[in-house]
Amino acid sequence: MSDFYPFIIAGLVSGAVYGLAATGLVLTYKTSGIFNFAHGAMAAAGAYLFYQVRQQWGLPWPVAFVVAVLVAGPIFGLVLERLAHALSGTTTAAKIVATVGLLIGVQGLLAAIYGGETRASRAFLPTKVLSLGSINVGVDQILVFVIAVSITLALTIFLRSSRVGTAMRGVVDDPDLLDLAGTSPTQVRRLAWTIGTLFAALSGVLLAPAVGLDPLLLTLLVVQAFGAAAIGRFASLPLSFVGGLVIGLGQAICSKYVNNVHALAGLPPSLPFIVFFGVLLLTRRGRLVELGALTRKRREATGADRRRIQIAGAVALLALVASVPAFASSRLPVFTAALIYVLVFASLRLLVGTSGQVSLCHVAFAAVGATSFAHFAGGAGLPWAVALLAAGLVAVPVGAFVAIPAIRLSGLYLALATLGFGILMERLVYPMGVMFGVTGLAKAPRPHLGFVNVSSDKGFYLLCLAIVVLGMLLIRVVTQSWIGRVLRAMSDSPLALTTLGSNVNATRVFVFCLSAFLAGIGGALYASFSGTTSGISFTALLSLTLIVVLAINGNGELRAPVGAAFALYVIPSYIRNETFNEYLPVLFGVTAVAVSVLSNQRYDPAARLHNLATASRRRARATRVTLRLRRATEAA
Amino acid sequence: MAFELRDIDAGYGTTQVLRSVTLVVPTGSVVTLLGPNGAGKTTLLRVASGLLAPMRGKIVVDGVDLTGSPPHRLMRAGVAHIPEGRGIFRNLTVQENLLILGPDRTESEAVSLAVDAFPRLGERLSQLAGSLSGGEQQMLALARAYLANPKLVLLDEVSMGLAPRIVDAIFEFIARLTTTGASLLIVEQYIRRALAAADYVYLMDRGRISFAGEPSELTDEEVFNRYMTTSVGL
Numbered sequence A: 001m002s003d004f005y006p007f008i009i010a011g012l013v014s015g016a017v018y019g020l021a022a023t024g025l026v027l028t029y030k031t032s033g034i035f036n037f038a039h040g041a042m043a044a045a046g047a048y049l050f051y052q053v054r055q056q057w058g059l060p061w062p063v064a065f066v067v068a069v070l071v072a073g074p075i076f077g078l079v080l081e082r083l084a085h086a087l088s089g090t091t092t093a094a095k096i097v098a099t100v101g102l103l104i105g106v107q108g109l110l111a112a113i114y115g116g117e118t119r120a121s122r123a124f125l126p127t128k129v130l131s132l133g134s135i136n137v138g139v140d141q142i143l144v145f146v147i148a149v150s151i152t153l154a155l156t157i158f159l160r161s162s163r164v165g166t167a168m169r170g171v172v173d174d175p176d177l178l179d180l181a182g183t184s185p186t187q188v189r190r191l192a193w194t195i196g197t198l199f200a201a202l203s204g205v206l207l208a209p210a211v212g213l214d215p216l217l218l219t220l221l222v223v224q225a226f227g228a229a230a231i232g233r234f235a236s237l238p239l240s241f242v243g244g245l246v247i248g249l250g251q252a253i254c255s256k257y258v259n260n261v262h263a264l265a266g267l268p269p270s271l272p273f274i275v276f277f278g279v280l281l282l283t284r285r286g287r288l289v290e291l292g293a294l295t296r297k298r299r300e301a302t303g304a305d306r307r308r309i310q311i312a313g314a315v316a317l318l319a320l321v322a323s324v325p326a327f328a329s330s331r332l333p334v335f336t337a338a339l340i341y342v343l344v345f346a347s348l349r350l351l352v353g354t355s356g357q358v359s360l361c362h363v364a365f366a367a368v369g370a371t372s373f374a375h376f377a378g379g380a381g382l383p384w385a386v387a388l389l390a391a392g393l394v395a396v397p398v399g400a401f402v403a404i405p406a407i408r409l410s411g412l413y414l415a416l417a418t419l420g421f422g423i424l425m426e427r428l429v430y431p432m433g434v435m436f437g438v439t440g441l442a443k444a445p446r447p448h449l450g451f452v453n454v455s456s457d458k459g460f461y462l463l464c465l466a467i468v469v470l471g472m473l474l475i476r477v478v479t480q481s482w483i484g485r486v487l488r489a490m491s492d493s494p495l496a497l498t499t500l501g502s503n504v505n506a507t508r509v510f511v512f513c514l515s516a517f518l519a520g521i522g523g524a525l526y527a528s529f530s531g532t533t534s535g536i537s538f539t540a541l542l543s544l545t546l547i548v549v550l551a552i553n554g555n556g557e558l559r560a561p562v563g564a565a566f567a568l569y570v571i572p573s574y575i576r577n578e579t580f581n582e583y584l585p586v587l588f589g590v591t592a593v594a595v596s597v598l599s600n601q602r603y604d605p606a607a608r609l610h611n612l613a614t615a616s617r618r619r620a621r622a623t624r625v626t627l628r629l630r631r632a633t634e635a636a
Numbered sequence B: 001m002a003f004e005l006r007d008i009d010a011g012y013g014t015t016q017v018l019r020s021v022t023l024v025v026p027t028g029s030v031v032t033l034l035g036p037n038g039a040g041k042t043t044l045l046r047v048a049s050g051l052l053a054p055m056r057g058k059i060v061v062d063g064v065d066l067t068g069s070p071p072h073r074l075m076r077a078g079v080a081h082i083p084e085g086r087g088i089f090r091n092l093t094v095q096e097n098l099l100i101l102g103p104d105r106t107e108s109e110a111v112s113l114a115v116d117a118f119p120r121l122g123e124r125l126s127q128l129a130g131s132l133s134g135g136e137q138q139m140l141a142l143a144r145a146y147l148a149n150p151k152l153v154l155l156d157e158v159s160m161g162l163a164p165r166i167v168d169a170i171f172e173f174i175a176r177l178t179t180t181g182a183s184l185l186i187v188e189q190y191i192r193r194a195l196a197a198a199d200y201v202y203l204m205d206r207g208r209i210s211f212a213g214e215p216s217e218l219t220d221e222e223v224f225n226r227y228m229t230t231s232v233g234l
Helices: A001-034 A039-056 A061-085 A092-114 A139-161 A165-173 A175-180 A185-211 A215-219 A221-231 A237-260 A267-282 A302-321 A324-355 A364-377 A384-407 A410-431 A457-480 A480-494 A494-499 A503-529 A540-552 A560-572 A578-598 A605-635 B040-047 B073-075 B096-097 B105-115 B134-147 B164-179 B191-197 B221-227
Strands: A127-134 A137-138 B003-012 B013-025 B030-034 B056-061 B079-081 B152-156 B184-186 B201-206 B207-213
Touching: A001 A061, A001 A139, A001 A221, A001 A237, A001 B013, A039 A061, A039 A092, A039 A137, A039 A185, A039 A215, A039 A221, A039 A503, A039 B164, A039 B221, A061 A185, A061 A578, A092 A540, A092 A578, A092 B191, A127 A185, A137 A139, A137 B184, A139 A165, A139 A185, A139 A237, A139 A503, A165 A175, A165 A185, A175 A185, A175 B073, A185 A221, A215 A221, A221 A410, A237 A267, A267 A384, A267 A410, A267 B079, A302 A324, A302 A457, A324 A364, A324 A457, A324 A480, A324 A540, A324 A560, A364 A384, A364 A410, A364 A503, A364 A540, A364 A578, A364 B201, A384 A410, A384 A503, A410 A540, A457 A503, A480 A494, A480 A503, A480 B134, A540 A560, A540 A578, A540 B184, A560 A578, A560 B003, A560 B040, A560 B105, A578 A605, B003 B030, B003 B105, B013 B040, B013 B056, B013 B201, B040 B073, B040 B079, B040 B152, B040 B184, B056 B164, B073 B079, B073 B152, B079 B134, B079 B201, B096 B134, B164 B184, B164 B191, B184 B191
Parallel strands: B030 B184, B030 B201, B079 B152, B152 B184
Antiparallel strands: A127 A137, B003 B013, B003 B056, B201 B207
């Protein structure tokens, strides 16, 4: 048993910090309805700022603490409150994209400034070890635990007993009513975001000495936090804190057990997701409600003329894409990769654009396709085309596994489930033999067709083009058929659709699985294209980048996937500037935030112009009528 | 307090609901606003309390232009709005609902005033407001508005869906509100009762004011039919 003490202590300490982060996350989510995927990125920003002031500028740690936690935290919070305000009234997908964009932007900025490798954050609390009987505890561990517990406790008491706390719970209930009762909801939310983000920054600073400064690792703290928040059902602050302790303890004990089992090394970091998934499965419908949900904006129907123009555009684009081998020369591999990713982006757009669902693990489906293909075609020696199709089909049950528990709840929970799943896949399943294996590499052959040479780079490019076009046509057929109609009707009134006897969730799962299938095919093509395939090409971070880059390119059936693939693969290969490419994720992130905010009809320039135009026309008409009446009376 | 809406245009998105609406509530008076479904009564009250910013026109309180003020500002100026449905925080206790108003009143003062007005609330102070009966919820909403010492109370269908005995209690309370010197702007389905209390009456139809005058001019059913396209049950 005594072997376990150090693990239990470490688990409680990190768990308390997760709990602190989770409390902040739930506080902001509850009061504003915006789930901040960038909560961990705020923690990372706080930790790096602390490091910068203390270790780079050499100032004493209390100064760094004040700057990183007490000044920067609230400032980030105020900025986030404005962002959340600008996002209220947009679709769930737009809200997710905006905060994921923020995550990508902040993470990219930190990686660009400090590099991707882990730096050491020197301990700032006393590290003296106390011996209590047979147990050794660091003073810093005690302090971190006490700080986290007492701050969360203080917040809970504050919310229970003060009038501001009552108002904060009131804003969750009904913000308009709170406004009518004489308290500004905006001020209440500002306070919530200030506290919540301060908690994030504090948790980053407290965690950094133990885990090291790694932009990605700290950014993904949000996963620990949402696992903990799931235990509190995204509503209860004290339970979320307890959830943090449970996850911290679970991870620590788990890592003690799997210490010698290499294949399970990824289990502890995946624990939050497993907890979250368990909560999803065990929760009755209606218990986990998404705040302020809106699936999709209405769209105008397309006229026949528009359609003709669209077809002409598609043909022209196809001709252009088909002529790439003629001019690409040494960049042909880049274009091939981009082309393959057109299919992955198209599958993602099918999901986001038609059903308003967001997948944050699409790259994992591509990875499943890639490794399945490698095993089928390379290992088992199946014919190329059969292996390709089978690879896509393997991704289907994987997609269903993630989607089924989450979809019955709502769009936000699907996004959370997929984010966690992507990380679980990368850390736990990628290293397994069924996927990339311990060596991390799997061989995948190029195709051999008798009648045309498709094993050359040019031939392979054209083969990919044919497959991508087929995939896009499949998407088109599906969205134009009854499934498309059901999905459109669903965005209008899910209730009406259900009473008409349509099983909305089955349709959603179908679309999700189709999307996973196409992503799997994309992954298989990518594996075949590179010859060998490794997990590095399919990171969880790339999944997040995909959704952000896709959102930047709008919602066009053709324009969005092609534009996104071009932006992600082709543009960086033409820009030789190292610095620019390093900052590219920042650009993507910032643009995604802007695009999401502008998708809000309140800020839609077109709608505003329309309003202005009709208002002035109405006013002009009123004046005309008045004049006519006056003239008529004068005549009489 | 004299409250005026001057030449208001308002709506949601690209749909216009109110078309150059002008309405005056003189100091200490009771004004009843009647009209068929969809006439824009609720929208008018939402504009009056600041929940909906008008596209055009002015909100003037005691000669001061308060157009564009958010609801909590108008509330501080004395405008209390009891919205359609139940204007309560379901997940707060009754007591917390009474205290959410702000720091002007002490806890015990607020509670004793509310219990004085509606004794039934006294037995339910620590209960969640969402677990109250419909009538009790409406009483709580009224008590909340009353505690704010309003100079104008906007009442949107407060008797909707309630048992007749509860409706009696609510109208008694409305009468009591007027004795505090507050003006009232009432939207009601019990037209007779609302007219009996009213000093002035406005009729609305399709976003416009179609009649403004004293209730005595409106006792005849024919007059109703003339001003309102849809006939209204009395």
